[in-house]
Each structure stands twice: as structure tokens, then as C-alpha cells.
Amino acid sequence: MERIIGELQGKKAGPLLIFIGGLHGNEAYGIKALDNVFKKLKRQEAEFCGRAIAIRGNIEALKRSSRYIDFDLNRIWDKHHFNTIDKLNVVEYNELKELMEIMDAELNTVEYTQAFLLDLHTTSAPTIPFIVTQYDNHNQLFINRLNVPFITGLSGYLDGTVLSWFCRKGHCGLAFEAGQHHSRTSIIKHEAFVMLSMFHTGFYTGLHQSELNWLQNILDDELIPKHQHYSLVERYHIDADEDFKMAEGFTNFQRIYKGEVLATNKYGEILSDMDGNIFMPLYQDQGDDGFFIIEPVDR
Ligand SMILES: [Zn+2]
Numbered sequence: 001m002e003r004i005i006g007e008l009q010g011k012k013a014g015p016l017l018i019f020i021g022g023l024h025g026n027e028a029y030g031i032k033a034l035d036n037v038f039k040k041l042k043r044q045e046a047e048f049c050g051r052a053i054a055i056r057g058n059i060e061a062l063k064r065s066s067r068y069i070d071f072d073l074n075r076i077w078d079k080h081h082f083n084t085i086d087k088l089n090v091v092e093y094n095e096l097k098e099l100m101e102i103m104d105a106e107l108n109t110v111e112y113t114q115a116f117l118l119d120l121h122t123t124s125a126p127t128i129p130f131i132v133t134q135y136d137n138h139n140q141l142f143i144n145r146l147n148v149p150f151i152t153g154l155s156g157y158l159d160g161t162v163l164s165w166f167c168r169k170g171h172c173g174l175a176f177e178a179g180q181h182h183s184r185t186s187i188i189k190h191e192a193f194v195m196l197s198m199f200h201t202g203f204y205t206g207l208h209q210s211e212l213n214w215l216q217n218i219l220d221d222e223l224i225p226k227h228q229h230y231s232l233v234e235r236y237h238i239d240a241d242e243d244f245k246m247a248e249g250f251t252n253f254q255r256i257y258k259g260e261v262l263a264t265n266k267y268g269e270i271l272s273d274m275d276g277n278i279f280m281p282l283y284q285d286q287g288d289d290g291f292f293i294i295e296p297v298d299r
Contacts, residue, residue: 005054006038014050015201016112020119023074025061030120033190050203060091067286077165117166117173118197120190122181124283127252129189129219133174134167145200153231192218227296236290244290250281
């Protein structure tokens with residue numbers, strides 16, 4: 001399995017876009033979408049402004065269709081792990097090193113107006129498409145243009161992500177979650193998102209309004225009227241051997257209430273201690289984030 005999915009080198013100056021697919025090995029549909037879009041756009045390459053590259057995330061885990069082998073590759077991009085990266089024999093440390101080498105080489109040798117990381121994911125629960133990001137001066141304009149619900153306030157709850165590593169360098173970035181892992185629709189939504197982000201970053205300016213509307217429609221079609229900006233306010237961390245089991249039937253963003261049974265473990269029921277919206281309820285075996293709770297942010 002090759003690390004590079006595709007590359008598009010425009011003739012004019014512009015941004016640097018780095019797409020990642022399959023940072024989690026059970027989320028291969030981001031890769032499929034990137035492969036489709038990059039192949040389709042290859043013959044128009046000269047028209048583009050700047051450079052786009054698409055890379056595979058956790059290759060060893062992808063081979064086994066497993067979320068990860070030793071460590072979650074999207075939780076180890078921090079000092080704590082960088083300190084042990086050359087001392088421990090961890091599959092994901094090798095993956096991280098290769099990914100970091102490619103991204104650093106792009107950031108340090110390519111000329112660009114602005115750099116963007118676009119990290120493609122899917123979820124275990126049914127969901128509308130959404131973005132996880134920081135809402136700061138770098139990102140704000142781009143996020144608003146995308147017009148997809150977004151979640152901020154990750155710091156302290158969701159650390160060591162590739163996104164936080166990339167943004168700490170002063171660049172723009174986001175994670176995009178298209179839908180459920182094995183829903184074919186997730187490929188189509190990923191493709192639409194990749195095209196839209198190419199447009200809204202100024203990389204691909206040749207899209208017509210009718211095409212843009214059509215692409216936006218693909219992301220919008222299930223969006224119930226609701227808030228656009230949410231903040232993360234709680235994370236349920238699963239301890240080893242607690243036998244965590246998410247209660248059946250939650251969809252992402254669903255409204256939940258104080259006292260509601262969200263999950264069970266060997267000690268009994270796990271109740272919500274607040275009103276809010278459930279976020280990324282865990283319906284798969286791997287991972288130690290049981291669920292998150294988010295709240296709407298008023299603009
Ligand atoms: Zn993921």
C-alpha cells in the first residue's frame with residue numbers, strides 16, 4: 001500500500017492542501033473518495049492554483065481494517081509521545097514518523113500562500129456530515145465558507161490529534177466526518193467535501209455556481225435545521241475492563257437530557273449529568289472515548 005494517494009500540481013501560485021484519508025484503519029472511504037477525485041482532476045492539473053496532495057494514514061491498520069494496532073494514530077501527535085517515539089516499538093510511531101516527514105517536506109519546500117490540512121474520517125454511529133476544528137483567525141473565514149456544522153473546544157478532551165499538531169504550526173486545518181463507516185454515501189459526501197474545500201481555499205477556481213450548488217446539496221441533504229457551531233463540553237473516558245456499552249439507538253447530534261441513560265458498564269448505568277447533544281457515541285470495539293457531549297454556541 002502506497003503512502004501517496006495522489007498529487008495535483010497547479011501552474012499558478014496558490015495554497016497547499018494536504019488531505020489525509022484512513023488515519024483510522026477502519027475508515028477507508030476517505031481514501032476511496034480522494035483517489036476518485038484526484039484521478040478525475042489529474043488532466044485539468046494545469047488550471048489549478050497551488051498544490052494538493054492526498055496521503056494514506058495508518059497503512060498497517062488499513063491492511064487489517066482495524067482502527068489502530070497499538071495506539072490510536074490520531075491521539076499521539078504530542079510531546080508526551082514524541083519523547084518516547086524512538087524508544088518504544090509501536091506500529092503507529094512508524095506511521096506517524098512517515099506522515100510527519102511528508103507533511104514537513106511539503107510545508108518546508110513548497111511555495112504556498114496558505115497551508116490547509118483536511119483530515120477525512122467516518123464515524124461508528126449514523127451522522128450528518130460535520131467538521132471538527134479550531135475557530136480562530138486562521139480558520140474562521142474558511143470554516144464559514146464551507147457551511148457545514150462544526151465543533152470546537154476540543155483542547156483537553158481530544159488531544160494529540162494530527163489537526164492540533166498542524167494548527168500549532170500556524171496553519172489552517174480541520175477534520176471532516178462524512179457519515180457512518182460502511183455507508184456508501186460517505187464516499188459521495190467525502191468527494192463533495194474534497195471538491196468544495198478545493199474551491200473555498202482558492203485551489204480550484206473553475207467550478208461553476210450550478211456545480212457548487214449541487215456539491216453543497218450533497219452535504220446538506222440530511223441536515224435538519226439546527227445550530228451551526230457547537231462546543232465540546234464533556235468526554236466520557238472508558239477505563240480498561242469497565243465493560244462499557246453504549247446504549248442502542250443514538251445518532252450523532254441527538255438531543256439528550258440530564259439523567260438519561262447513555263451507556264452501561266459493569267457497575268451499572270451511566271447517566272448524563274447535563275442537557276446537551278450527544279456527540280460521537282461509540283458503537284465499535286476499539287477506542288476509549290465512550291461519547292462526548294456538545295452544546296450550541298451562540299454567535
Ligand atoms: Zn476517524
